[in-house]
Amino acid sequence: MTMKKTDFSGIMQSKVTWAVIAEALILLVCFLIRPDFFSISYQPSTGMLYGSLIDIVNRSAEITIISMGMTLVIALGGTDLSVGALVAVAGAIALKFLRWDVLTYTTPGDYTVYPYILVLGVPLIVCALMGLFNGFLVAKGGIQPIIATLILMVCGRGIAQILTDGKQFTTGYSPFRIIGQGSFLCLPMPIIITVIVVIAVALFTRKTAFGAFVESVGVNPSASRLSGIKAGSVILIVFMITGLLSGIAGLIYSSRIMSNDSNNAGLNFEMDAILAVVIGGTNMAGGRFSLAGTVIGSLIIRTIVTFVYYFGIVAEATMAFKALIIAVVIVLQSEPVRRYFAKRSALRQARSGGAK
Amino acid sequence: MPGKNILEMKGITIQFPGVKALDGVDFSLCEGEIHSLLGENGAGKSTLIKCLTGVNRMDEGKIILDGREIHPTGPGNAIELGISAVFQEINLCPNLSVAENIFVGRQPMKHGQIDWNEINRRAEELMSRFHLDIDVTRPLSYYSTAIQQMTSIARAVDIQAKILILDEPTSSLDENEVQLLFTVMRQLKESGMGIIFITHFLDQIYAVSDRMTILRNGHLVGTYNINELGKVELVTKMVGKDMDVIFSLKRAEVKDGAEIVLKAEHIGDASKINDISLDLRKGELMGFAGLLGSGRTETAEMLFGATKTVRGDIFIDGEKIEIKQPFDAIKARLAFCPEDRKRDGIIGDLSIRENIMLAVQSRKGFMHPMTRQEQEELADKYISILGIVTPDCEKKAGELSGGNQQKVILARWMAANPKVLILDEPTRGIDIGAKAEIQRLMLEMCKDGVSVIFISSELDEIIRCSTRIIIMRDREKVAEVDGSTCTQQDILRIIAEGAA
Numbered sequence: 001m002t003m004k005k006t007d008f009s010g011i012m013q014s015k016v017t018w019a020v021i022a023e024a025l026i027l028l029v030c031f032l033i034r035p036d037f038f039s040i041s042y043q044p045s046t047g048m049l050y051g052s053l054i055d056i057v058n059r060s061a062e063i064t065i066i067s068m069g070m071t072l073v074i075a076l077g078g079t080d081l082s083v084g085a086l087v088a089v090a091g092a093i094a095l096k097f098l099r100w101d102v103l104t105y106t107t108p109g110d111y112t113v114y115p116y117i118l119v120l121g122v123p124l125i126v127c128a129l130m131g132l133f134n135g136f137l138v139a140k141g142g143i144q145p146i147i148a149t150l151i152l153m154v155c156g157r158g159i160a161q162i163l164t165d166g167k168q169f170t171t172g173y174s175p176f177r178i179i180g181q182g183s184f185l186c187l188p189m190p191i192i193i194t195v196i197v198v199i200a201v202a203l204f205t206r207k208t209a210f211g212a213f214v215e216s217v218g219v220n221p222s223a224s225r226l227s228g229i230k231a232g233s234v235i236l237i238v239f240m241i242t243g244l245l246s247g248i249a250g251l252i253y254s255s256r257i258m259s260n261d262s263n264n265a266g267l268n269f270e271m272d273a274i275l276a277v278v279i280g281g282t283n284m285a286g287g288r289f290s291l292a293g294t295v296i297g298s299l300i301i302r303t304i305v306t307f308v309y310y311f312g313i314v315a316e317a318t319m320a321f322k323a324l325i326i327a328v329v330i331v332l333q334s335e336p337v338r339r340y341f342a343k344r345s346a347l348r349q350a351r352s353g354g355a356k
Numbered sequence: 357m358p359g360k361n362i363l364e365m366k367g368i369t370i371q372f373p374g375v376k377a378l379d380g381v382d383f384s385l386c387e388g389e390i391h392s393l394l395g396e397n398g399a400g401k402s403t404l405i406k407c408l409t410g411v412n413r414m415d416e417g418k419i420i421l422d423g424r425e426i427h428p429t430g431p432g433n434a435i436e437l438g439i440s441a442v443f444q445e446i447n448l449c450p451n452l453s454v455a456e457n458i459f460v461g462r463q464p465m466k467h468g469q470i471d472w473n474e475i476n477r478r479a480e481e482l483m484s485r486f487h488l489d490i491d492v493t494r495p496l497s498y499y500s501t502a503i504q505q506m507t508s509i510a511r512a513v514d515i516q517a518k519i520l521i522l523d524e525p526t527s528s529l530d531e532n533e534v535q536l537l538f539t540v541m542r543q544l545k546e547s548g549m550g551i552i553f554i555t556h557f558l559d560q561i562y563a564v565s566d567r568m569t570i571l572r573n574g575h576l577v578g579t580y581n582i583n584e585l586g587k588v589e590l591v592t593k594m595v596g597k598d599m600d601v602i603f604s605l606k607r608a609e610v611k612d613g614a615e616i617v618l619k620a621e622h623i624g625d626a627s628k629i630n631d632i633s634l635d636l637r638k639g640e641l642m643g644f645a646g647l648l649g650s651g652r653t654e655t656a657e658m659l660f661g662a663t664k665t666v667r668g669d670i671f672i673d674g675e676k677i678e679i680k681q682p683f684d685a686i687k688a689r690l691a692f693c694p695e696d697r698k699r700d701g702i703i704g705d706l707s708i709r710e711n712i713m714l715a716v717q718s719r720k721g722f723m724h725p726m727t728r729q730e731q732e733e734l735a736d737k738y739i740s741i742l743g744i745v746t747p748d749c750e751k752k753a754g755e756l757s758g759g760n761q762q763k764v765i766l767a768r769w770m771a772a773n774p775k776v777l778i779l780d781e782p783t784r785g786i787d788i789g790a791k792a793e794i795q796r797l798m799l800e801m802c803k804d805g806v807s808v809i810f811i812s813s814e815l816d817e818i819i820r821c822s823t824r825i826i827i828m829r830d831r832e833k834v835a836e837v838d839g840s841t842c843t844q845q846d847i848l849r850i851i852a853e854g855a856a
Contacts, residue, residue, distance in 0.1 A: 208722045208723055209724075209726070210722045212710055212717065213717075213718070213722050215705075216706060219704060220703045223694075223700050223702065223703050226660075226694055226701070227682070227703075227768065228682050228685075228686040228718035229683075229718045230683055287705040
């Protein structure tokens with residue numbers, strides 16, 4: 001009777017399956033309303049592919065990148081609220097190095113005051129250190145992640161303001177433009193960066209034992225420690241990765257607008273990232289995580305937003321509409337619903353098996 | 357003696373996907389009876405109880421309570437019907453007072469407000485019926501597990517339950533507390549309540565029960581009067597095969613001149629341990645005896661780096677080592693199966709494979725991962741060596757029965773190929789068949805040259821297996837005796853009097 005819960009070997013039980021189905025359904029609706037929704041065209045002048053689908057993936061880049069880290073944080077049983085603020089910090093630092101002193105360098109143009117390597121490197125390092133700070137509070141201070149990261153969520157934007165004297169800098173430096181607006185292999189650069197990040201995180205967690213350690217600590221920290229896992233180090237690394245990824249997302253975001261925006265850059269990104277992870281099937285209580293699910297989750301969120309824009313639903317209704325669809329997806333993924341479908345498919349199988 | 361039947365369960369069948377958890381089981385309970393429900397882990401005891409409390413829905417059979425057929429739909433409904441259950445894991449609110457816990461959800465009211473005086477007065481009255489003179493306004497967490505358990509029972513008494521189910525109530529109680537519980541149980545029995553008692557301790561069954569019902573693999577073996585069946589017969593019926601194994605176990609022997617593997621000199625910490633010294637030889641099995649809180653577990657935790665050692669030195673193979681965290685201990689080839697399997701041992705949501713490979717992997721560090729194939733080979737190897745009952749190594753460890761979970765943890769450490777294995781209550785809460793298995797494995801490892809430290813509250817186990825026994829009392833080692841010559845009485849006397 002060790003088999004109290006039988007695995008319904010059907011994939012209908014997997015949350016990722018439901019996320020994929022949800023995404024497919026939303027796209028199908030788009031297709032039915034506007035058959036040209038799926039069309040992709042090549043623009044020789046920019047050397048890039050254009051189309052709604054490309055746009056969805058492109059625009060979801062920041063959330064996808066951040067939610068790779070968020071997946072690990074949530075798998076540890078925590079949340080990181082500071083990611084949105086770190087996006088603003090990264091943008092502020094990058095623009096600071098590009099323009100330095102707006103009074104001296106009065107007009108934005110195709111130049112950078114400090115070497116480009118600093119423009120990109122310093123924001124990433126600072127964000128990684130801020131992530132490390134979060135991790136330190138959690139691992140060594142024993143503070144709950146949601147509280148520990150609240151600190152940087154609140155003061156991160158303040159730091160960004162201070163760095164830029166509360167001003168909004170703009171730049172015209174063309175190498176910087178490439179990050180958010182350039183292209184590679186006919187695809188927008190953010191997509192390329194996202195793919196690299198996703199692959200890198202997937203390799204790091206699944207080709208080493210790091211993913212297993214994260215899941216283990218997420219399920220049972222005490223037992224993991226007694227099995228020799230240095231839970232503290234795992235937590236530090238995870239928060240640092242999340243900080244670093246928020247930095248990358250911040251660079252993409254500010255390159256898109258070629259400016260810094262301490263108030264609005266990355267606003268509510270933490271919520272979207274958490275949502276992407278949850279839609280992707282990773283449990284908020286920690287444990288098993290699915291990076292693939294998170295990618296789908298992020299795409300679903302962006303598809304909904306695109307859908308709203310594309311079909312001219314009034315802007316005021318956007319948030320409500322988004323909430324509605326997400327509610328449906330989450331209910332579809334809930335335990336009772338999945339059980340119900342699993343049971344039905346098991347029954348159907350049993351019946352067809354009996355008929356033979 | 358027992359009066360008329362108050363509960364009858366007939367032909368209970370419960371089908372879980374792929375397996376019949378219960379197959380046509382009959383069970384009956386009389387007024388004023390203590391009825392033990394017995395069986396190995398996974399025999400269907402809990403399933404039967406869950407069926408009675410409405411947690412599991414039965415596929416066939418009927419339940420008749422006081423001559424009326426009932427269909428409990430859930431624990432709340434069961435309580436309304438007069439069926440109250442007290443589980444091993446106490447389901448009360450530790451932050452509420454004892455009195456609040458007893459009356460939560462049905463507080464007596466006065467002028468539209470909760471009548472606190474009445475609550476506290478009645479709670480005191482109830483607890484004093486159990487000879488417990490305690491301050492019922494203190495939060496529940498302030499009191500010992502025993503008192504917490506009594507609080508659950510008091511709640512059941514106050515709602516005038518006809519049937520009280522006690523699921524492993526004694527597993528975390530000490531001897532005095534068990535006696536107190538028994539007194540209460542007898543009192544309740546006198547008042548006509550029917551009690552269903554589930555425990556792994558055979559002595560306790562004989563101490564309080566009137567009848568017993570034995571289940572095996574979801575089938576009913578039989579219902580017997582308590583004087584009808586001796587212990588050996590009982591165990592035979594539970595396990596379904598003759599139980600000579602446990603009596604044929606041979607004590608771990610140490611060769612003359614075997615080198616000392618682990619040596620601790622005057623180790624201690626701030627509060628839990630004063631001064632412990634010991635030396636463990638190769639292939640030796642050392643028992644730690646003593647009461648709960650005497651320092652048995654705390655010593656093991658210090659040796660393994662789970663808690664900090666403040667004073668003293670630890671040597672492995674004659675070399676002094678610093679153990680600051682479990683990782684250091686694992687590096688030095690120490691292994692530790694902790695007492696609280698659920699909290700500190702098993703990682704429930706992960707598969708058996710991952711649970712087994714964990715210690716090996718953590719010693720290697722995450723940058724040197726084992727391949728999936730290596731992990732599977734390792735897991736399959738120990739699943740077959742230890743006889744872990746599972747369809748495959750991908751099953752969630754948390755879904756296994758207690759005995760099998762313990763084997764998974766044992767496998768985790770055996771896979772790490774330790775020099776010293778510390779087992780803290782490895783046989784607690786698992787059935788007798790699995791107990792014998794674990795003891796056999798332990799002794800076999802000693803034969804292979806592993807040194808084992810064995811902590812148990814059950815003295816007969818310790819005496820049966822140990823080469824030497826260290827007796828602890830009040831956070832100190834008070835004596836060291838030879839396992840082959842000492843008796844339970846000797847050890848109890850030392851524990852009581854504090855000297856050899």
